Amino acid sequence: MNPGADALALLPEILMLAGAITALLAGSFLARERQWISRILALGALAASATAAAAALAGTATSAYSGSYAIDAGTGAGRLVVAISALLVIVLGTDELRGTERESETYTLILLASLGATVLSGAADLLVLIGAFLLASIPLYALIGMGRTRAGAEAALKTYLQGAFFGILLMFGVAVLYAAVGTTSYAGLGPGLEHAAGALIGVGLVGVLAGLMFKAGAVPGHFWIPDAAEGAGTAAAAFATTVPKIGGLLAAYRLLDHMPGTIAWPLLVALLSAVTMTLGNLAAFSQKNPRRLLGWSTVSQAGYLLMPVAVAGAVPLALPSLLVYLPGYAAANLAAFAIIGAYPNRNQLRAYEGLSTARPWHAVTLVVALLSLVGTPPTGVFLAKLTIFSASWDGGFWWLTVIAAANTVASLFYYLRWLAPAFRTASRDSPNSGDFTPQPWPGSVAIAAACVSLAVGIGAGIIWDAFA
Amino acid sequence: MLSLAILFPLAAAAAVLLSAGREGVARALFLGATAVEVVLTATLWAGYRTPGPAGLAYEERLRWIPNVGSSYHVGVDGLSLPLISLTAVIFLACAVYDWGASDRPAPRAALFLFLEATSVGLFAAQDLILFFLFFDLSIVGMYFVIAGWGHGNKARSALKFFLYTFLGSLALLLGFIGLYLGAAPHTFDIPELLRAQPLRDNPAGLWVLGAVVVGLAIKTPTVPFHTWLPPAHTDAPATGSAVLAGVLLKMGTYGFVRIAMPLLPDAWRAWVPALVAVGVVSVLYGALVALAQSDLKRMIAYTSVNHMGYIVLALAAAGAGGSPAARETAVTGAVTQMVSHGLITGALFLLAGVLHSRAGTYDMGAFGGLASPAPRFAAFFAVAAFASLGLPGFSGFIAEFQIFAGSIGAVPLTALALPGILITAALFLRALQRVFTGEPRGKSQGLADLRPAEAWSAGGLLVLSVLIGLIPVPLLDTISPASASLVSLLGG
Numbered sequence: 001m002n003p004g005a006d007a008l009a010l011l012p013e014i015l016m017l018a019g020a021i022t023a024l025l026a027g028s029f030l031a032r033e034r035q036w037i038s039r040i041l042a043l044g045a046l047a048a049s050a051t052a053a054a055a056a057l058a059g060t061a062t063s064a065y066s067g068s069y070a071i072d073a074g075t076g077a078g079r080l081v082v083a084i085s086a087l088l089v090i091v092l093g094t095d096e097l098r099g100t101e102r103e104s105e106t107y108t109l110i111l112l113a114s115l116g117a118t119v120l121s122g123a124a125d126l127l128v129l130i131g132a133f134l135l136a137s138i139p140l141y142a143l144i145g146m147g148r149t150r151a152g153a154e155a156a157l158k159t160y161l162q163g164a165f166f167g168i169l170l171m172f173g174v175a176v177l178y179a180a181v182g183t184t185s186y187a188g189l190g191p192g193l194e195h196a197a198g199a200l201i202g203v204g205l206v207g208v209l210a211g212l213m214f215k216a217g218a219v220p221g222h223f224w225i226p227d228a229a230e231g232a233g234t235a236a237a238a239f240a241t242t243v244p245k246i247g248g249l250l251a252a253y254r255l256l257d258h259m260p261g262t263i264a265w266p267l268l269v270a271l272l273s274a275v276t277m278t279l280g281n282l283a284a285f286s287q288k289n290p291r292r293l294l295g296w297s298t299v300s301q302a303g304y305l306l307m308p309v310a311v312a313g314a315v316p317l318a319l320p321s322l323l324v325y326l327p328g329y330a331a332a333n334l335a336a337f338a339i340i341g342a343y344p345n346r347n348q349l350r351a352y353e354g355l356s357t358a359r360p361w362h363a364v365t366l367v368v369a370l371l372s373l374v375g376t377p378p379t380g381v382f383l384a385k386l387t388i389f390s391a392s393w394d395g396g397f398w399w400l401t402v403i404a405a406a407n408t409v410a411s412l413f414y415y416l417r418w419l420a421p422a423f424r425t426a427s428r429d430s431p432n433s434g435d436f437t438p439q440p441w442p443g444s445v446a447i448a449a450a451c452v453s454l455a456v457g458i459g460a461g462i463i464w465d466a467f468a
Numbered sequence: 469m470l471s472l473a474i475l476f477p478l479a480a481a482a483a484v485l486l487s488a489g490r491e492g493v494a495r496a497l498f499l500g501a502t503a504v505e506v507v508l509t510a511t512l513w514a515g516y517r518t519p520g521p522a523g524l525a526y527e528e529r530l531r532w533i534p535n536v537g538s539s540y541h542v543g544v545d546g547l548s549l550p551l552i553s554l555t556a557v558i559f560l561a562c563a564v565y566d567w568g569a570s571d572r573p574a575p576r577a578a579l580f581l582f583l584e585a586t587s588v589g590l591f592a593a594q595d596l597i598l599f600f601l602f603f604d605l606s607i608v609g610m611y612f613v614i615a616g617w618g619h620g621n622k623a624r625s626a627l628k629f630f631l632y633t634f635l636g637s638l639a640l641l642l643g644f645i646g647l648y649l650g651a652a653p654h655t656f657d658i659p660e661l662l663r664a665q666p667l668r669d670n671p672a673g674l675w676v677l678g679a680v681v682v683g684l685a686i687k688t689p690t691v692p693f694h695t696w697l698p699p700a701h702t703d704a705p706a707t708g709s710a711v712l713a714g715v716l717l718k719m720g721t722y723g724f725v726r727i728a729m730p731l732l733p734d735a736w737r738a739w740v741p742a743l744v745a746v747g748v749v750s751v752l753y754g755a756l757v758a759l760a761q762s763d764l765k766r767m768i769a770y771t772s773v774n775h776m777g778y779i780v781l782a783l784a785a786a787g788a789g790g791s792p793a794a795r796e797t798a799v800t801g802a803v804t805q806m807v808s809h810g811l812i813t814g815a816l817f818l819l820a821g822v823l824h825s826r827a828g829t830y831d832m833g834a835f836g837g838l839a840s841p842a843p844r845f846a847a848f849f850a851v852a853a854f855a856s857l858g859l860p861g862f863s864g865f866i867a868e869f870q871i872f873a874g875s876i877g878a879v880p881l882t883a884l885a886l887p888g889i890l891i892t893a894a895l896f897l898r899a900l901q902r903v904f905t906g907e908p909r910g911k912s913q914g915l916a917d918l919r920p921a922e923a924w925s926a927g928g929l930l931v932l933s934v935l936i937g938l939i940p941v942p943l944l945d946t947i948s949p950a951s952a953s954l955v956s957l958l959g960g
Contacts, residue, residue: 377601461533
């Protein structure tokens, strides 16, 4: 491929980068009350990127820059889900960020971190993977601490320390794998590793996976998630619990798909998956703050999302199930965070008492969002859970399917702890005394995202056709 | 036509929600839509011609998710048509009964119409995913009915109901995935699975059936999975209880005849001893615990465990070898019992709701001599009680007679369940005596008699029960070809 064609193949990524730069430049020259221009620029860039990504789905699977960047169904899904999620996050944050000191910078950071997540999903070379990891992580630290609150600063510091640690593990793992094989390209890894020492591959792979688990918010790299969900601004929290996961999981899938069968990585990933979903659920049980509850819920979701990764390449349903879980999860999680954004400053589940009488449509949206996360039909996550259960059973991990089913029942309990107050009538001692005047933009995003979640479930056949 | 019957209540629910605020419109839409639904199902009956063995009438199939071998596939046969009609009738009765309800009638009507759509959809589904979709949505809908419009300890009862039945639904889902992976090519389509007969002669079939049976047994419910039922019924509104007992419980037993028995016949036969035991215990335990209740609604709830036990008993007996004629009688009796229990228990719950709306309690000790202030109520309740204890002339007799005639022929041990009928008779007579006879005392004094809406709704269901009891042939003729094909599938 010639350089021009390579660059054209990366049009969705280039559009994101261009959007980040123009938003930053525009922000530097605009007065604070006219920063909405950089918002429009950022939204335009994301919409253009998503359109270019959708157009690229029609093409056949290929790669760019000497096979270091794959352009296939996984990348296509990553590009689309990341761009649309980031777009929803920016709209969701409109009321929160409008006229703040660093509005344009926030949009720039969102675009850069989105670019990092997108490149993670397409990386087909260990060095590109490192670059993408850093690009996805560094803007995220700043984004989480942007609100300059005490909790935000603490969350940013925690995320930064863990990100630095897991980043080093990732680089160490890459170095070991390179030492074992002599190449960093995924295409060369598979054949090369078959003859390398098992212990060496094991150490290298564990290092790389640890880094990617930090991005996915799964055990052992999950500690930053609940703090970020609670401490960061609503838009930043919605972003941090949604977009990095997409990149991290697709990257893990792509890498493991190239790993030889000589080491027992499927078992390792299956165990990580089981521990992650169980831990996330157990920790979510006792939460009283809706943000923290959602934070732990996203940890458990990362556990379910690892199930298809554990059977990567082994069963036909593995990739399709991951590709439908990601948009289903992103839509449901963003809808739930958008409800939080619509009624900010409600730090207790009980503060939602009276929502159903005051704002019935938002109550219905909350039902759709939270039951989506449980996996109730006909939402996207239901279909995704059905297929990941089938895939992991088909791949020999029937015990993982049983654990996941048990966890799903358990998760219903804490999601209902949020839903039940929303459908109670407000009493005099309800916190925030039942005044439900929504912020307009997050309210609309919540409804839109809930509709997307339903559409993913009902139209999954079409989605799979598009990614096929 | 069949899809119209599924989608129409859904469209009506949306219309009710859009009519925001105007309560009269919501009520009229609720009543009108459920009446239209009854007309639609009557049209389905009129045009129904018995399809060939394992065939379907009004079959429709649309592409949905080809990658996982799932499609929008609906159709009816002799097992599902009676239940679809039962659904339409019960919901019409609820709409009539709720005509005067003042507590947020619009969302309530929308929720009930949504439940009606999911129930009709479930009985028409010919695809496991579609079945599961409606199964789960019915749980969600009923949760909001209990949590939103119940009384007493409603939040706790609703939560228990949701968690317990959701657990059942996931067991069911695991079973469905097992069936899917067991079939080559992988599919969720019920007729295709029927042809493929997955997991035949495979020990995994026993486990898969175990998961499916546990899931359905929780919904039915049978002992030992019944503990969610009494609190859910006690704290649900009257119409919610009527729908829960009349329609939702049938989803469990219908799942046995639609999925568990025909798709895994080998495993079903292997499970017969356990299922017979569960059936007998459910019948006797349900009746005995009902006898010990002082709360009228709780008592009726436990008689549901007893009545659903007869169905499990009959279906288990159908899997034991022996004469096909006896087993067909048992299956036909079981399906008749599903319809009969829906009509009679629906009426009983609506009538029990009258007590709560007047006096705020279901405690039988708080009433006495109710026959003199409320003679119409007493008469209706007596008729419903006699119907429920299986008096000849009512649908319950037809059903239970066939169940025992068929089951004892196939498995003589099922005669152990016969005392259940006696205990049920005793408990209903005792309840009638405590609440209605003697001098009016306690909360009976000045209790207002049935309003027209209450009388028409419960009365309509009882009239249908009597009709089936006197002229059972049209219903039985519809069911028996389907029972015959089910028994021949079971083999043995």
